[in-house]
Amino acid sequence: MIRTRVKELVDACFQVGVRQGLWSAGGAGKFTVEIPKHENQGDFSTNIALVLAGIEKKNPRQIAAKVREILEQERELVDTVEIAGPGFVNLTIKTEVWQQLLKIIEKSGPDFGRSTVGAGKRVMVEFVSANPTGPLSVGHGRQAILGDAIARLLEATGHDVYREYYYNDAGRQMRVLGESARARYLELLGRPFTFPEDGYQGEYIYDIGRKLVDQYGEDLVERESVEPFKKMAEQTIFEDISSTLERMDIRFDNYYNERSLYENGYIDSVVQELKSKGLVYEKDHATWFKTTEFGQEKDRVIIKSSGEPTYRLPDIAYHREKFKRGFELLIDIFGSDHIATVPDVMAGVEALGYDPSKIKVILHQFVTLMRDGKQVKMSTRKATFVTVDELLDEVGTDAARFFFMMRKPDSQLEFDLDLATRESQENPVYYVQYAHARACSILRQATEKEVEIVACGDADLRLLTEPEEMALLKLMGAFPTLIESAALDHEPYRVIFYLMELAGQFHSYYNRHKVISDHAALSQSRLCLVAELRKVFGNGLTILGLTAPQTM
């Protein structure tokens, strides 16, 4: 937005300098335009002089003086140019440029913040990908929200996004699940049963048992095959998972079954291709993939001596299929416990002739739940983990989404249940939503008091001169750049931080200045500000999949 215009201006200035022989063209693209930390450092700051001084071996402040000379020729955008510190060039933008920004937001409406940088780029986001062995746990919840938020950000920046859930219903896990269901089925019928040693102990297995009793009565008592038990378990659990995801407003474009990789011969063809490239060998009756040729410490088994593939073979085949299906960027969201598979998949796709740098793996750390200041103990084995459904029951979807997005994936996430449920000022979710509701409320008040709300073009925006108003305008102006960089870096948490900051400034403004007052012209101008603020809050919340309430 405005920063883009300033960057263009500095770029032009750089070119002028090159033409005048002040510096060489070598520094092109190396300098930046940023919003400085401190207010007394202008609206924008560029390090162009420092960068060029490094290249040219000259005094940065002297170069900065030249930069200022050139920039001062321009009078559309720039108010003042100052040289500060070691050679930063600080620019102040004309007040009216900021005021006119409201018209741009008004015109863009719901599109303000959205862009087309990703236009035409097909990207797949693979996430959740939990096998249907039980309800989603809070760890999956973090992943689900993170993946969906990234997908939404990419959509907001024009990418063609495809959400996929990858699962396997054929492995040992599922067999054990089926046997667990059989045991509960027999137990419910009062028959003798043996519960599998490493079986699934969760309460939900009884639900599956009950469904089996309802549907089949005693018909399955003598059944040898585990299939009907497994099938019922899978079906029931998938329904459960889907409804949980639905509650969070998460929908997948496709559920990809690992089994289809076998049925379509993709597994075999991967092995054949690796063989033909001389990248596999037999040892101890197993088939090994020469991952050492791709920088790893040791080779890895892809087919066990039993003839069964290891997990990494389908993983590789699956990623090759993603490429073949025409995606240009593959985003994988995994829990950090899956870190070991990443190098294997990367080596595999590289071996098959695809570019591993197009796979972006986002590993997220674990979630700890806090209640009464103490950690809630969770164990998958004992089935004492907290499910996403329970979490949603307790805190609601907005709070869950907000808290899961609030931290960057790298850090462990501490989820404070007390804070998330508190309906008071400490709760950051409401802080932002309340800002939106408050803006709506002011606009409602204006209508009730019959204060005319005019278009920004018809208001005298020059009346917006308070420091708080200028600060708000500047922050609003940064929104599109923020969305773009958050999308391209796959970092939803940055949008959260932005919205909290904007909300803070708005609440502060509200408490200090009356929007609707006796001064008619001023009221109208301020109503324009509030109306456009409402849009920025609304757009930001919507892009993240949060609701933007009109009243609270």
Added chain:
RNA sequence: GCGCCCGUAGCUCAGCAGGAUAGAGCAACGGCCUUCUAAGCCGUGGGUCCGGGGUUCGAGUCCCUGCGGGCGCGCCA
């Protein structure tokens, strides 16, 4: 033992390709509702940026090293 991530205020965390005087929220303390929703605002206190070296004009940010925590390191997924 090896690999990845983390270590910033009492607590939870920001710090955006190394940049100009380290920030926010919560917790603590003190104020603000006959006026647009107090789910809000204003003010106060609070830091050896884990320790030690190094690179640089400049390091919370990069490199090395030590310490502490998490996750991995399988012919489990």
